[in-house]
Amino acid sequence: MNARVLKTFDGKAEIELTCMEASKDDVHCGACTMNQKPSAKPETVIADNSTGANVGDLVYCKLKEHAEVKSALVLLIGPLVLFMITLGVAGAAEMELWQSFLAGVGVLALTYVVLRRALKNKTYYYIERTK
Numbered sequence: 001m002n003a004r005v006l007k008t009f010d011g012k013a014e015i016e017l018t019c020m021e022a023s024k025d026d027v028h029c030g031a032c033t034m035n036q037k038p039s040a041k042p043e044t045v046i047a048d049n050s051t052g053a054n055v056g057d058l059v060y061c062k063l064k065e066h067a068e069v070k071s072a073l074v075l076l077i078g079p080l081v082l083f084m085i086t087l088g089v090a091g092a093a094e095m096e097l098w099q100s101f102l103a104g105v106g107v108l109a110l111t112y113v114v115l116r117r118a119l120k121n122k123t124y125y126y127i128e129r130t131k
Helices: 067-092 097-118
Strands: 002-009 012-017 044-048 058-063 125-130
Touching (some): 012 058, 067 097
Parallel strands (some): 044 125
Antiparallel strands (some): 002 012, 058 125
16 A cells, blocks of 8 residues: 655654555555545554655555454454453452443453553554655
8 A cells, every 4th residue: 555654763654544546456455544534634554664764755555464363363352351351250259240340341441551552653564665
């Protein structure tokens, strides 16, 4: 997919996805228009900048291998499993139903904070080449 580099830092680049349709060379992934209204501004993401692209460069970027599966495991499956384990432990501790639920929500909130800090600059995109 095509993108424009907005800023660079620590071997990474903030890019603005600009592709709008499929090309003959590659399948359109839809990330540039994902979850947007037609008048919305383009999506910006962080990508690994191993090519040394500079601010303002047009680049071609891709998703890393199995990016969708990895992100789903980290962001969806992991918190769900922790929530269910918390409910099981709370049930084994003979807590009331509402207490079990509050404990599960507390674990989800803690998981959210930890993931937010741990994955602040994590990316599944990388810049393949500059144009």
